Amino acid sequence: MGNFSSEVEKAFDNLSEIRRGKLDLRWMYANPSGWNSRARPRDERGLTLEDVNAVGTYGVVPERGGTHGSMAPRGCEVPPQTPSLGCYDLNDKSLVWADNVAKLYEEAVARQWSSARDVPWGELTPQPEDLERAMCQVCTNLSEVEFIAGDMPAKWLWHINHDFHEVKCFLATQIMDEARHLEVFRKRALANGGGLLAASPGSEELLRLIIEAPDYTVASALMHILGEGFVLTLFRNGEMFALTPVEKKIFRLCMQDEARHVAYGTMHLKYFLERHPEREGEIHEILRQGEEATFSLNLNRENAEARAILAGGGLDHIEEGIEKVRYLFMKQIQEYLHRLKVAGIDRSSRLAIPVELPL
Amino acid sequence: MADFPSVEFFETLRERMNANRERFRRIGTADVVLVVKIDFPDHVRCFEVVFDGYRCESARALPSLAAARPGAVIVEGPYAVWREMVENIQRNGQADLDHTLNTLSLMDTPLRISAANQLDTDLFYRYQQTLQEFFDGAGAIAAASVRGDGQAAAS
Secondary structure, eight states, rough: OOOHHHHHHHHHHHHHHHTTTOOGGGGOOOOOOOOOOOOOOOSSTOOHHHHHHTTTTTOOOOSSSTOOOOOOTTTOOOOOOOOSSSSSOOOOOGGOOOEEEEEEEHHHHHHHTTTTTSSGGGGGOOOOOOHHHHHHHHHHHHHTTTTTHHHHHHHHTTTGGGGGGGHHHHHHHHHHHHHHHHHHHHHHHHHSSSSOOOOOOHHHHHHHHHHHHHSHHHHHHIIIIHHHHHHHHHHHHHHTTTHHHHHHHHHHHHHHHHHHHHHHHHHHHHHHHOOOGGGHHHHHHHHHHHHHHHHHHSSHHHHHHHHHHHHHSSGGGGHHHHHHHHHHHHHHHHHHHHHHHHHHHOTTTSSSSSOOOOO | OOOOOOOOHHHHHHHHHHSSHHHHHHOOOOOOOOEEEEEOSSSSSEEEEEEEEEEEEEEEESSSGGGGGGGGGEEEEHHHHHHHHHHHHHSSSSOTTTSSSSHHHHTTTSSEOOOOHHHHHHHHHHHHHHHHHHHHHHGGGGEEEEEEEOOOOOO
């Protein structure tokens, strides 16, 4: 044997003892109250997190996550010498939880799709230049803003106590969803004779607000409810103004993903505010800032003009397009306010932006 | 023969979805109650379609909207629009760009989406591919079954 550290030598010693038949086997009888579990699939969707959570005490999600600070899975026996990783500081259930999160995770896994496989790329057809350019600009912007919803959960994921694994799993699916959105819009921009057009400096303000938000719930309210809520309507918009079956499918599939993220964010804010009503003012303030940034983003030249051209069916019909964009903006605001109402927060009289575009 | 609108029509779509098992498993689970409200000049007909996991669980006529299950998402509009949508699907095998559920409802006209709260409304967006492919199943129902008067036998 060469020179190894004492830690490696200890591992060799363990191996030698096992080979000599000197077994420990104490692990076999750890966690006796958690033994004899027989989780069963409820139906043909298979064995879900909710099914597993129905077994014994494994589904009991503590109000305060384990203080051991390790990655030990909820419900196992944690030996006293287990070291803390020192990174988990989101330890209160109320800071991350939503009652729909386990279901949303399973749904996200079941509804994954592939931009390479599930979009009928062969059905792209040449478009008039103004429409192709407008579509490419919309795709450029979406490719730019979509991954904030990957970066934001990634920033907070490793802070979340492992006892809330349902939340961590769901956020992991969201990161995957956003990766797909980033690349599918990039692919569309590059697939039909156009290309990426202009980045949007105005978008960066909203993205900065989200990424620099002081805590997870504030970031979630900004991103899941405000940002993704607005983008959800934008995706519906994209499905309607699709030039070919390709955009139709892309926007429809992205819409579905976005609706899951919005559902989590809304129910998380509800859960949070029911337990921390004193923090409502803080949420109002960040939403106020977010509304202003979102308004600028929506109406900056490269985004508003491109969407109006698509909505009208061409540069020559931009007036008609503006009218549709105006209606859709009103709808975005209404749906945003209604989601906040579900979460238990009323911003109807405190909205920092107009409910209708002054056109 | 399944006339539109009728319970038989929605039952046929249900059977098609459940028979097309692999396709809908690929799309993913959907848990939503959809109420199709069809407005005639002098009366209204409502049908409730229940999606559960990978399956369409049931389809039935409702005596009124009030009889719908809690949490239902209502898609409503004039009979002529519904008929045009179904005929379009039957002509093309699936809805064309102008006749998808989302396109017809986004501007709140000619179709309109509603629910008890916004999260329930959002289910319509969350399961859009499932719902669209469910209705696209009409492509396999004989075109002659869409009656001009909309007075298919009540069932």
